[in-house]
Amino acid sequence: MSARRFPHVPKARPGDRIAVLSPAFAAPAVAARVHEQAMERLAETTGLVPVEFPTTRQLGASAEARAADVTAAFADASIRAIIATIGGDDQVTVVPHVDADVVAANPKPFLGYSDNTSLHNLLWSVGVPSYYGGSTQVHLGPGPRVDDVHRISLRAALLEGGVIELTEPGRSQDFGIDWADPRALTEFGGHEPTEAWAWAGPARAVEGPTWGGCLEVIDQLALAERMPQTEDLEGGILLLETSEELPSPEQVRRWVRGLGERGLLAAVAGVLVARTPASAIGSPVPSAEERARHRAAQRDAIVEQVARYAPDAVVCVGVPFGHTRPQWIVPHGGTMRLDGGARTVTADYS
Numbered sequence: 001m002s003a004r005r006f007p008h009v010p011k012a013r014p015g016d017r018i019a020v021l022s023p024a025f026a027a028p029a030v031a032a033r034v035h036e037q038a039m040e041r042l043a044e045t046t047g048l049v050p051v052e053f054p055t056t057r058q059l060g061a062s063a064e065a066r067a068a069d070v071t072a073a074f075a076d077a078s079i080r081a082i083i084a085t086i087g088g089d090d091q092v093t094v095v096p097h098v099d100a101d102v103v104a105a106n107p108k109p110f111l112g113y114s115d116n117t118s119l120h121n122l123l124w125s126v127g128v129p130s131y132y133g134g135s136t137q138v139h140l141g142p143g144p145r146v147d148d149v150h151r152i153s154l155r156a157a158l159l160e161g162g163v164i165e166l167t168e169p170g171r172s173q174d175f176g177i178d179w180a181d182p183r184a185l186t187e188f189g190g191h192e193p194t195e196a197w198a199w200a201g202p203a204r205a206v207e208g209p210t211w212g213g214c215l216e217v218i219d220q221l222a223l224a225e226r227m228p229q230t231e232d233l234e235g236g237i238l239l240l241e242t243s244e245e246l247p248s249p250e251q252v253r254r255w256v257r258g259l260g261e262r263g264l265l266a267a268v269a270g271v272l273v274a275r276t277p278a279s280a281i282g283s284p285v286p287s288a289e290e291r292a293r294h295r296a297a298q299r300d301a302i303v304e305q306v307a308r309y310a311p312d313a314v315v316c317v318g319v320p321f322g323h324t325r326p327q328w329i330v331p332h333g334g335t336m337r338l339d340g341g342a343r344t345v346t347a348d349y350s
Helices: 032-046 063-075 100-105 114-125 136-140 148-160 215-223 249-262 288-309
Strands: 017-021 049-052 079-084 110-112 130-132 163-165 198-200 205-214 237-241 270-274 314-319 330-332 335-339 344-348
Touching (some): 017 032, 017 063, 032 148, 063 079, 063 100, 110 114, 110 148, 114 130, 114 205, 114 330, 198 288, 205 215, 205 330, 249 288, 270 288, 270 335, 314 335, 330 335, 330 344
Parallel strands (some): 110 130, 205 237, 270 314
Antiparallel strands (some): 130 330, 163 344, 198 314
16 A cells, blocks of 8 residues: 555745644744734745735634634635744644644645644645745744745745755855844844754665654654554654653653654655754753754664664755755655655645
């Protein structure tokens, strides 16, 4: 049996409307100017018209209210795409209140990452592909401009489609300047050089539809019994990343080992792992050596477990998606290709 395949979802066109939702944390409520600059840049970068819903700026909105906004955005024929403002912590409580039948009947591109793994999983379960990445509050609003790789993949996901080889920007930050600081609107904050992507497994090319997301959320999905059927992932590409909460390499090892025991690792043809954050918001920034050790330890933990359960899988670690900036937005349910011989990663945004 091969991994499930997903239908083509029509792209938006300049002048169409895009819903801007907060299905987890309503970050615009705590940093309105960053949000407003994000809306300006979203319109400038895509030509789409941002549309906010009742809970977009509402702190403490109930799970039911946030789910109602998600359902309404999919139901509204004038809305051609949806993007999340940011992730959060409790979206696992929102998803049960989303009308899955409405979502399935009205497929459209959805962009988000981190806690939005829960919504991606719901979409995947009803046959709707989406895009893992995109946060108006993190990748559009702060700083002097939109990063090139983010702009390219944002437009590909929403408007243009096409097959793109992902590249390494050569610099990265875990997070920028505090949103309360006026400099957050004009400066990126600290960047550091990135390491080369690490490859493991056979030197062959594998290609298939993607599933996955943030390991901290996948853990919740497993406990809530919302994981996909393993046979539906056969031959696919697993996406894995961790958040700025900095789970220890040992915790990451346990999570990935659990996926192995579930049979999920043996099912997939490839594993794509994001560049991991190595500093936490509100805490002292570790030294460059400490950050490098943290990333290397997490890399080794994942590679070790994949080799144990799926020695034929092609593995690439360090690609800038998920909790990092610059950030590539990547297909979730769409097709990606990992070439362990040529050491290239390509994504199909069609």
